[in-house]
Structures are given as structure tokens and as C-alpha cells.
Amino acid sequence: MSVVFNPIESYRDDFTFRNTSKAIKRFPFPFPEDQYMYSVNIEPALKGEAGSVFEHWFDIDEHYLSEVAERAKVLEKDPDRCLVMPHMECAAWDSLALLMTHLARDYPEWFELYQSGDQWVWVNHALNLRQAFTYGDSETLPCEPLEYITRQVQGDFAILDQRDNNLWMDAGMVTGPADWSIKFDAGMNFTQWHAPVPMAHKMGVFDRALKYLMNIQVDRPVRRLNWTMTVNPRLDTSSETYHEWGHERSLVTPDNVAQMVHLRVELQFLARLPRSHALMFSIRTYLIRLDELATQPEWACRLHRVLRELPDELADYKGLSQYRAMVVDWLKSYDPAERPCCAE
Amino acid sequence: METECQNRLPSQPSYAQSIPKLSSRVLISMIQDAEHPKAIELLSMVNALPVSKVLTNIQWEAGVIDPVVSDALHSTSVGSHLAICGDERFIWACWSVASQAGWLNDEMTLLKTEDVRNLYCVHCGHIQAISTQTEAECQSCQVQLFVRDHFSQRLGAYMGVCLDANQPYGGEVK
Amino acid sequence: MMRSMIEVEVTKVKQITDVIREFTLSPMTGSLPGFSSGSHIQLHLPTSVRVLKKAYSLLSDPADTSSYRIAVRLQEHSKGGSRFMHERLSEGDHLHITPPANLFAPNSFARHHLMIAGGIGITPFLSYLAEFQRQSKSYELHYAYRGGVTDAYVTDLRQAFSAKLHTYDSNLEQRLDLDQLLSNQPVGTHVYVCGPERLRLAVQEAATKNAWSPSRIHWEAFAGAEPGQAFQVELARLNKTLEVSADESLLEALEASGVEIPNLCRGGVCGQCVTTYLEGEVEHRDAFLSQADQSQQLMPCVSRGRCGSRLVLDL
Ligand code: HEM
Ligand code: FES
Numbered sequence: 028m029s030v031v032f033n034p035i036e037s038y039r040d041d042f043t044f045r046n047t048s049k050a051i052k053r054f055p056f057p058f059p060e061d062q063y064m065y066s067v068n069i070e071p072a073l074k075g076e077a078g079s080v081f082e083h084w085f086d087i088d089e090h091y092l093s094e095v096a097e098r099a100k101v102l103e104k105d106p107d108r109c110l111v112m113p114h115m116e117c118a119a120w121d122s123l124a125l126l127m128t129h130l131a132r133d134y135p136e137w138f139e140l141y142q143s144g145d146q147w148v149w150v151n152h153a154l155n156l157r158q159a160f161t162y163g164d165s166e167t168l169p170c171e172p173l174e175y176i177t178r179q180v181q182g183d184f185a186i187l188d189q190r191d192n193n194l195w196m197d198a199g200m201v202t203g204p205a206d207w208s209i210k211f212d213a214g215m216n217f218t219q220w221h222a223p224v225p226m227a228h229k230m231g232v233f234d235r236a237l238k239y240l241m242n243i244q245v246d247r248p249v250r251r252l253n254w255t256m257t258v259n260p261r262l263d264t265s266s267e268t269y270h271e272w273g274h275e276r277s278l279v280t281p282d283n284v285a286q287m288v289h290l291r292v293e294l295q296f297l298a299r300l301p302r303s304h305a306l307m308f309s310i311r312t313y314l315i316r317l318d319e320l321a322t323q324p325e326w327a328c329r330l331h332r333v334l335r336e337l338p339d340e341l342a343d344y345k346g347l348s349q350y351r352a353m354v355v356d357w358l359k360s361y362d363p364a365e366r367p368c369c370a371e
Numbered sequence: 372m373e374t375e376c377q378n379r380l381p382s383q384p385s386y387a388q389s390i391p392k393l394s395s396r397v398l399i400s401m402i403q404d405a406e407h408p409k410a411i412e413l414l415s416m417v418n419a420l421p422v423s424k425v426l427t428n429i430q431w432e433a434g435v436i437d438p439v440v441s442d443a444l445h446s447t448s449v450g451s452h453l454a455i456c457g458d459e460r461f462i463w464a465c466w467s468v469a470s471q472a473g474w475l476n477d478e479m480t481l482l483k484t485e486d487v488r489n490l491y492c493v494h495c496g497h498i499q500a501i502s503t504q505t506e507a508e509c510q511s512c513q514v515q516l517f518v519r520d521h522f523s524q525r526l527g528a529y530m531g532v533c534l535d536a537n538q539p540y541g542g543e544v545k
Numbered sequence: 546m547m548r549s550m551i552e553v554e555v556t557k558v559k560q561i562t563d564v565i566r567e568f569t570l571s572p573m574t575g576s577l578p579g580f581s582s583g584s585h586i587q588l589h590l591p592t593s594v595r596v597l598k599k600a601y602s603l604l605s606d607p608a609d610t611s612s613y614r615i616a617v618r619l620q621e622h623s624k625g626g627s628r629f630m631h632e633r634l635s636e637g638d639h640l641h642i643t644p645p646a647n648l649f650a651p652n653s654f655a656r657h658h659l660m661i662a663g664g665i666g667i668t669p670f671l672s673y674l675a676e677f678q679r680q681s682k683s684y685e686l687h688y689a690y691r692g693g694v695t696d697a698y699v700t701d702l703r704q705a706f707s708a709k710l711h712t713y714d715s716n717l718e719q720r721l722d723l724d725q726l727l728s729n730q731p732v733g734t735h736v737y738v739c740g741p742e743r744l745r746l747a748v749q750e751a752a753t754k755n756a757w758s759p760s761r762i763h764w765e766a767f768a769g770a771e772p773g774q775a776f777q778v779e780l781a782r783l784n785k786t787l788e789v790s791a792d793e794s795l796l797e798a799l800e801a802s803g804v805e806i807p808n809l810c811r812g813g814v815c816g817q818c819v820t821t822y823l824e825g826e827v828e829h830r831d832a833f834l835s836q837a838d839q840s841q842q843l844m845p846c847v848s849r850g851r852c853g854s855r856l857v858l859d860l
Contacts, residue, residue, distance in 0.1 A: 107496075114653040117680070190652045191760050208493050214525035215382065222382035223521055242815055244646045245578045266493045266532055270514050273536020301579025302607055304650045395756040449730045450756035473656040473733020477758045 029136050032153065036093040038203075039100075044260035046319050050089055054315050055080050056323075057252040057292050061332040063341075065227040067235050072250040072296055080294055083133040084248065085126060085180060086311055091153060094181045094203075094262070101202035101263050102178070108202050108265075109174045110213050111186075115198040118186050118305035119173035120163055125300060125307065126176045151179055173198060182311035185209070189241060189304060193217055198305075203262035203312055205255045205291060206346060210267065225340045240297060243306060248298040255345045256354070257291045260314045279350040284357050285318040288350060290330065317357065327361035334358070380520045384459075386483040390416055395452040397422040399443055401429060401465045403457025407484045410456050431464040440465070444472040453479045458487035460500055463527025470524075489528035490518055498528050506534060508541070515541045550589065550641040551577065556612065558636050561697045564619045565665060566631055567604075570642065571612040579610050582672040583649035583765070586613065587811070589641045592629050595801045599626040600811050602668040602739075602765065603645060606675035613642075616697060618665040625792075648810050649737070649765045651676070656733025658684040661721075661748055663740020664695035669765055670739065671698065674706060689713040689721050689744070723751035739765040773828065776850035780804070780860040781823055795845035804860060806845060813847035820845050825856030 036044040046054070075081025080088075101108055111119050127149055131140035139150040145162040156179070160167035168175045177184050177200040186198035193216040201209035212220040217237045218228075227233060243249060257264055258275040279287050294311040321327040334347075335355050342348050379385075390413055398420045402410045405427050417423045430437040444453070453474055455465045462481050469479060490501045497511035505518045509531065515538070516531030523530070533539050557569035570577075580603055590597040601615040617630045634640075649669055651658060658677060660670045667688060677684045686706065690696040692714040702710050713719040727736070727748075736757070738748040745764045752762050775791045778798070789798040796818055799806055809815040813831030819842050828851055831844035850856030 188653050189650065190654060208530075210496065211491060211493055211521070211523055211526065211530050213523075215523065219382040219524075222380040223519070228381060238816055242646075242809060242817065244809075245580065245644050247644070266530075268494075270494050270533035270536060270539035273533060273539075277537055301645075302581055303653075304581035304583075304647050393756075445732060447732055448728070449732060449734050449758075449761060450728070451732065452756070473654070473731075475758050475760060477760065 030087055030091070030134065031089060032092045033089045034092075035096050036090065038093065038097045038260055038262040042259050042261070044090070044093065044314065046315060047089060048322070051315065051319050051322055053078060053080055053088075054313055054320075055252060055292050055294050056326050056329075057254045058329050058333050061329060062336050063333045064338075065224075065230060065232050065341075067232055067239065069236060069239055069249050069251045069297075072248040072298075080311075080313070081250075084129045084296065084298065085133070085182070085309065086294070087130070087134055087137070087181060091181055095154065095179060097262050098178060098200075098202045102174075105267060107210055108267075109171070109177070109200040110209060111171055111173050111198040112214070115186060115188060115303075115305065116165075118188065118300055118303035119171065119198060121300035121303045121305065122184065122186055122307055123172040123176040124162070124302075125298065126180055130180070154179060173200060182309050184310070185308040186300075187217075187306040187308060189306060191216075192241070194237065194240060194306060196220055201265070201310075204265050204310070205253075205257075205293065205312075206264055206266060206269065208266035223344070225344050226338075240306065243297055243299045245299045245301045248296060250294065250296045253293040253295060255291050256347050257289045257314065258287050258350070260289055260316070262312065262314075276346065276349045279353055281353050281356065284350065284353045285321070286316060288317050288354055289314045290317070290320055317354065321358075321361060324361050327358050328363070331355060331358035331362045380522070382522050383520050384463075384481070384522055384524065386462075387480045390454065390482070391480060393420065393452050395450055396420065397424075397447055397451035398454060399423070399447065399451060400425045400454045400456065401440065402427045403429070403461040404484060407456070409482045409484055413454055413456050413482065429465070431461060436468050440468060441472070444469050444474065451478070454482060455479060456482040456484060458485040459483060460487050460489050460527070463489065463524065466524065467527060489526070490516065490531045491523065491526050491528035492516060492531045494533065498526065507531065514539050550643060553577075553613070553640055553642055555634060555636055555638045555640065558634070561616060563694055565616055565695065565697045566619075567614060567616045568630070568634065569612050569614050570640065573639075576610045577613055578644045580607055580613075580645035580672075581647050582607055582651055582676045583669050584645040584647040584672070585649075585669075585765075586615070586645050587643040588615075588626075588630075590626055590629050590634075592625060592633075597625050597629065597797070598800065598808075598811065602649075602672070604668040604671040607672055608675065608679070613645075616665060616668050618695065646809055646815075648812070648814055649739070649763065651737070652735045652763070654733075655735035656683065657731050657735075658682060659726075659730055659734050659736040660684065660686045661723075661726075661736065661738045661740070661744070662686065662688045663738075663744040664690050665697065666738075666740030666744070666765070667697055668739070670737070673737070674702075678706075685709045685711065687711045687713070687721055687726065689715065689740070692716040723747055724754060727751045727755045727757065735761050735763060737763045737765075773849045774852040776852050776854075776856065778825075778850055779855065779857045781857050782860055789849070794847065795843075795849055799845060799860075808846055811846045813844045816844075818844055818846050821859040823857045823859055826851040826854035827856065 038044055080086045127140045130138040137153045141148040147162050148159045150157050183201045183203055184199055185196050187194040188197045195216050196212055199209045221233050261272055264272055292313045296309045298307045300307055334351055342351055400413055424443055426440055429440055453469055455462050486503045487500055489498050490507055491498050492509040494514050495512035497509055499510050501507050507516050509516055515534045517534040519530045521530045552573050553570040555568055556571040559567040561567050585600045585602045587598050587600050603613050604616055605614040617627050619631045620627045651673055662670050686709055713721040738745050776789050779786050787798050787802055789795050806818050808818040814833055816833045821842055827843045828849045829839050830847040833844055834842055
């Protein structure tokens with residue numbers, strides 16, 4: 028079944044972003060239980076059901092054109108959100124190759140790739156682009172290869188160098204992060220960039236996760252889900268722009284909570300890049316408005332319980348504390364109290 | 372003695388309390404202020420090693436790389452040790468030159484003298500010197516910043532992020 | 546989780562020296578998964594007794610995924626892998642291999658790459674050289690061998706990399722002075738060693754003597770378990786007792802009895818095969834577990850029960 032793109036929606040100013048009922052049905056609801064705590068929730072990224080967000084390595088959905096336009100806006104103001112250190116050049120080409128081959132295979136109606144030795148032709152029908160280039164020669168592309176390809180894909184990307192028994196964030200394209208900064212975190216290792224996360228270090232979550240990630244093999248990707256909440260459907264909730272969007276957290280009222288607050292889920296996908304031995308970490312963000320989410324009452328019920336029980340430390344870190352009580356209140360009517368929720 | 376806080380962030384730099392015993396034959400020392408007690412202690416042990424080079428009066432501000440320093444850092448062989456002694460700004464400016472040259476963290480001893488450090492404004496990218504305070508105004512974009520403990524070795528700076536998103540540029544206290 | 550295997554055909558067998566043979570493995574259709582310099586694959590060898598699993602470095606150019614090449618040295622007292630490869634495997638045979646994995650990748654931050662190979666340990670460096678050359682990296686290769694016996698590829702290397710190649714033929718009493726070599730490497734050098742255990746130990750010793758940081762020293766570890774003494778092992782939950790002979794690893798013995806354990810490096814570094822034991826004295830030979838963990842866990846790909854003590858595994 029072919030993806031159909033919505034006309035361009037906005038992730039800022041007038042916030043016209045909406046999910047169709049089809050997008051709501053395939054939303055990756057992240058809670059397997061009534062409580063949430065950090066854990067090493069990583070699993071092999073096996074092919075999921077047709078039409079689901081897990082079907083392909085890189086999910087393209089109805090918001091494709093809007094996300095591509097949003098990324099272009101962020102980069103226009105802040106071009107350094109895409110960054111590739113000199114020793115990551117091979118990994119950047121690896122990333123381009125991986126993305127192009129998977130997109131062309133999984134979405135042949137939108138993307139095509141023709142390879143003859145190092146002479147490649149890339150066709151993107153969605154954006155009406157056709158590019159012939161020499162693989163490995165940046166001069167033959169309009170811009171640096173990681174930037175070239177990730178301007179045409181949904182989701183953020185961090186490309187990690189593996190050395191000294193650690194992973195290093197030495198390249199990336201990050202225009203829609205959940206309150207962190209690639210410009211600040213670049214060059215850090217796994218432990219360093221996770222420094223601000225509460226509780227998880229002491230639980231040993233990061234040590235165990237790191238060992239697991241360093242063993243990821245070619246063609247054996249893994250994935251995990253992470254979540255937070257965002258006021259308004261804003262993709263660029265970066266630290267860089269926090270002074271512009273942070274105040275929106277105090278605009279939530281009991282009357283507008285269901286229209287303003289969104290559950291933000293990141294489908295994180297990690298794949299070994301074959302030639303460079305770097306790791307690709309893609310962060311595919313899905314936003315859903317509270318009242319959209321409540322069209323699936325079992326989700327609303329479970330979210331109610333998760334948020335009610337969430338430790339304060341986590342709620343503070345995720346930036347929910349100002350409006351959590353209002354969300355919990357609004358969701359209460361979906362929770363039949365004593366019975367367990369039946370969300371899967 | 373510096374008191375290490377219980378809840379140090381894993382990205383926070385740690386500095387040597389004293390100069391470790393070294394097995395290397397070559398020690399290069401980069402010293403900001405040769406009069407400081409830590410520098411004096413460092414200089415006193417320098418003579419014990421077969422080869423040592425002491426670099427003082429280093430040009431290091433504003434991203435300038437002193438050619439003498441760069442030369443000394445490149446022309447030695449693996450197995451040498453580097454001691455950097457100065458305030459945090461000096462330390463990380465030198466660290467950056469050294470790591471560009473291929474030095475590893477475990478080949479360097481960082482000796483902190485004064486509490487002068489760099490603050491990176493995450494909103495505009497400006498870097499400015501501060502002391503131990505936890506709040507500062509960005510000199511470039513005027514956002515009122517909270518100084519986090521989150522530290523980037525590459526930038527040699529702590530992260531400054533808008534203190535109050537409802538009043539990014541400060542204002543009357545209500 | 547069993548990793549899915551790839552079926553390949555042996556499309557070429559080439560005698561490189563008296564004791565070293567090269568095998569070209571080609572996919573049944575299409576191309577093989579890409580790989581990075583220093584990668585290895587595991588071969589599953591259907592010997593008459595059991596399926597043996599052996600890890601070998603890929604020596605081909607990572608730019609070429611139309612086939613993989615490996616080289617195998619016949620081990621003198623081999624009852625298993627290398628004898629099978631030399632005597633039984635021929636062109637046209639089919640084999641199963643794992644996808645490539647890499648536990649010996651070059652350090653991307655290195656300013657200079659110093660490679661030290663002993664005999665058949667040259668193989669991973671052949672894939673290094675292809676990339677270093679292409680990316681104009683700074684490197685040198687020191688290659689010690691016995692002329693006419695373990696001097697695999699030396700003629701090709703002389704032709705392609707003469708300026709950066711230093712050879713040491715033990716027949717000609719040419720010796721590699723490691724202390725001298727490691728005493729004057731430029732800042733930013735990383736050293737990589739692959740070959741017999743004693744070569745690795747000698748490099749480590751010379752590096753320590755010259756105050757090298759351990760993170761500058763890299764070695765290929767999967768060369769396989771050094772032989773040990775035979776011992777007995779009990780599997781508590783399966784209620785089974787196995788004999789592990791002197792020339793097989795505990796992991797191999799478990800596999801032979803039908804117990805599948807996740808594994809990758811088969812050399813005590815990746816951590817995949819970690820197994821809990823309940824009783825017994827263990828000769829730990831891994832580079833993965835902390836000392837504290839070693840009181841309860843062992844890596845069966847390299848570690849062994851001490852002879853005479855009763856080893857009981859939580860399996
Ligand atoms: C290797 C690729 C990964 C990258 C690049 C990455 C990056 C990040 C970043 C930048 C943050 C924000 C930290 C901040 O507050 O500044 C974060 C948060 C976090 N990461 Fe990762 N991460 C990776 C993998 C993982 C894995 C495998 C786990 C598995 C346990 C994990 C667990 C977490 C958790 C629990 C948080 C806190 C999120 C929250 O509560 O909203 N990360 N990560
Ligand atoms: S298989 Fe890698 S440690 Fe045992």
C-alpha cells in the first residue's frame with residue numbers, strides 16, 4: 028500500500044500539524060505496562076506488520092513533505108545542526124548508501140536508485156529531485172552527503188564512531204530533538220551525552236546498553252522506543268530554541284490541555300554501517316495530540332496510569348511538571364479505575 | 372582540597388588533585404602561571420624526568436594556536452606525558468590543541484588552578500568566561516542563562532541554557 | 546537468538562604457501578553484506594564428527610562485496626578446522642557463514658597506524674591496507690614470518706606497498722626489534738598486532754616498557770582458545786555431564802552436545818557467550834568480565850574448568 032502525503036503542515040507558528048485516523052492507528056504507543064521506568068528496552072528490529080511503523084527500517088509517512096520543509100527551515104537559520112567531523116566522511120557516505128538503498132527498495136513509488144559501479148543516480152519523486160553523482164566524491168553532490176540525504180528523510184540522525192570501547196557522537200543531523208543540542212553534545216561519548224539523564228546511570232542502564240550497542244552487526248539492527256510530551260506539535264524542541272518554546276508549557280490550561288499537549292514518541296533505530304563500522308542512530312519522532320490519542324480509549328487509560336505514577340524526577344527531567352496534573356485530570360475519565368487497561 | 376559533589380554529572384571534567392607518578396620518559400608541561408603553587412609543585416618534579424619541556428607564556432586565547440606549542444606537541448613520541456596547569460579555560464584550550472595532535476586523555480594530567488571557566492550559550496553559540504556562579508547573562512544574545520554542570524570537552528565549556536523561559540531576557544521581578 | 550547464516554560457494558582455492566591456503570567464498574545470488582577493515586566471519590564446517598565453528602578474518606578489499614576471501618594456515622596437530630579446510634574443502638563446495646562482525650577495527654582518530662603481523666596474522670591487515678591506501682592514511686606494516694612457509698602474500702605486498710613494508714624472515718635471522726620500534730612512534734600512533742600469542746605479548750611488553758597508553762594497543766583476539774587440559778563439566782538444569790577435551794573449548798563442547806549459546810568473537814572479548822556457573826574453579830581467559838563478575842560468570846569460548854575441580858554451569 029502506497030503512502031499518501033498530506034499537504035504541507037506546520038510545526039511552528041500556526042501549528043497546522045494533524046494526524047489522520049490512519050496515522051493515529053499506526054502510532055507507536057510506547058507503554059507495555061501501567062507504570063514506566065527506565066530500562067534497557069532494546070530489541071532486534073525485526074520487520075513489523077505491513078503498514079505499521081515497524082515495517083521498514085526508515086518509516087516514511089503522511090507527514091513527509093511537512094517534515095522535510097520544517098528541517099529546511101531549521102537549517103536555514105542554524106546550518107550547524109548538521110555536523111560531520113572529518114574522520115566521519117566515510118560514515119557519512121555509508122549513511123547515504125544505507126538510506127538510499129532502503130528507501131528505494133521500500134518505497135519504489137517515491138524513490139529510485141540506479142547504481143553502476145560508483146556512478147549513482149538518485150530519484151526522489153516526492154520532492155521532484157534527480158541527482159547523478161559519483162559515490163565517494165562530495166564534489167558531485169550539491170552538499171555534504173549526510174546533509175544531502177537526511178534533508179530528504181524524516182527523523183533525526185546521530186552517527187556514532189566506535190573506538191576506545193565507546194561510541195562517540197561525531198556526526199549528525201538533528202533538527203527536531205527532545206530538549207538536547209547536537210551542537211553542544213557533538214564529540215561526546217555515550218556516557219557523557221547521557222549525563223543529564225536522572226536515575227538511569229545508577230541503575231546500570233547505560234553500561235549495559237553500551238555493551239549491547241557495540242556488538243550490533245551489519246544487517247542486524249535494533250530498536251527501542253522513548254517518549255516525552257510536547258506542548259503544541261513542535262518538532263524543533265531543541266535546547267537551541269528553548270528560550271522560544273519553553274514558555275508554552277505555562278500556557279496549558281484545563282480547557283486547552285487536550286488540544287495543546289502531545290505525546291511525543293521516538294522510534295530509535297540503530298544499524299551498523301558496513302564500510303565504516305560506525306553506528307547509525309535514527310530518531311523518528313511521532314507526535315499525537317491528547318484528544319487524538321483518546322480516540323483509542325485503552326491508550327488514554329494507560330497513559331493516565333503511567334503519568335499519575337511517574338516518579339517526580341523523571342517528570343521534571345522530561346519537563347512535564349508544570350502541566351502533568353492537568354493531563355492526568357483530563358485522562359481520568361478514560362480510566363475505569365480498578366480494572367487493568369487492555370492496551371497491548 | 373576541592374570538594375567533589377556527590378552527584379557529579381558523568382560529563383563533568385575531573386582534575387588531578389596532585390601530580391601522579393609517571394612512567395614516561397618525556398614530560399611536557401604547559402603552564403599558565405608559573406607562580407601558582409600547583410605550577411611550582413609541577414616544576415619541582417619536572418627535573419626528575421630524563422626529558423622535559425616546560426612551556427610558559429603560551430598564546431592561547433581566541434583560538435590561536437601557538438606555533439611553539441603545536442610543534443612541541445607534534446614532535447614527541449608515543450609514551451610521553453603532558454601536564455596542563457592553569458584555570459579551566461586555559462586547560463581546555465590546551466587540551467584541544469593536544470587532542471588535535473593525537474594525545475589521549477590518559478596521557479594528560481590536568482591541574483586546575485583558578486575557578487575561571489567557559490560558558491557556552493546554547494541559544495547563540497557564544498562562549499564567555501565566568502567564575503563559579505550558576506547564572507549569567509549571555510553577552511551576545513542577552514538571554515539570562517542557567518549554568519548547567521553538563522560539560523563539553525570539545526568546546527571546553529559548560530552549557531548555559533535559558534533560566535526562565537517565561538522571561539528569557541530577564542525583567543522586573545514580580 | 547541464532548543469527549541467520551549465509552550460504553556461500555567456495556569458488557576458488559589457492560595454495561599461497563606450503564601451509565597456507567586461500568579460499569574465495571561467493572554468494573549464491575547477488576552480493577554479500579558489506580564489511581569494514583578488520584572484520585571476521587565464522588565458518589560452520591561440517592566435519593564427520595560435528596559442525597565446527599571457526600572465525601577467520603576477511604582479507605579482501607572492503608570495497609568489493611562480490612565475494613569474501615579468507616586464508617587458513619594448516620595447524621600441525623589439527624584434528625579439526627584447519628585440517629578439514631585444507632584436505633576436504635574444494636571448489637564448488639557449499640558452506641554456511643555468519644555475516645561479518647568487527648572486533649578489530651582501525652581507530653579512526655589515529656594519526657598513524659602501526660601494523661605488526663606474524664605469519665598468518667597478516668590477513669586482517671590486507672583489508673586495512675586497502676582502505677588506508679584509498680583514504681591516504683599514514684601507516685606502516687611490520688611483517689614477521691618464516692620464508693617459504695608462512696610468508697603469505699609477501700610478494701604482492703612488496704609490489705604494492707614497498708615503502709611502508711618492513712619484513713623479517715626468521716630463516717634469515719632477521720629480527721623485529723619491538724622495543725626499538727615502539728620507542729619512537731609519533732604522537733597519535735595506534736599499534737595493531739595479529740599473529741601468535743607470543744607476538745602479542747611481546748608487543749604489549751614493549752609498549753608497556755615505553756609507557757604506551759593501553760588504549761593505543763589493539764589485537765585480534767578471536768584466534769581461538771589456546772589448548773588446555775581436559776576437564777569435566779556438569780549442566781545443572783539439563784542434568785548432563787560433558788567431557789571437554791584438551792583441544793576443544795568449553796563452548797565447542799557445549800555446541801557439540803546440542804547446547805546453543807549466543808557467541809560472536811569466540812575469543813573472550815565480545816561478551817555474547819557469558820554463562821553463569823554455580824560451583825567449581827575456573828581458569829578465566831577472557832578480556833570481558835570484571836574480576837567481580839568472574840566469581841559467578843565465565844566466557845566458555847575461552848575459559849576452562851580447572852583440571853580436577855568440578856565445574857557446574859547454570860544451564
Ligand atoms: C547510541 C545512540 C544514542 C544516542 C545518540 C542517544 C542520545 C540521547 C540524548 C542526546 C539524550 C538526551 C540527554 C540530555 O538530556 O541531554 C538521551 C536521553 C536518553 N537516552 Fe539515549 N541515546 C542513544 C541510545 C540510547 C539507548 C540504547 C538507551 C537505552 C537504554 C538510551 C536511553 C536514554 C534514556 C532513558 C534517556 C532519557 C530520555 C527521557 O527520559 O526522555 N539511549 N539519549
Ligand atoms: S563469544 Fe565473544 S566472549 Fe565468548
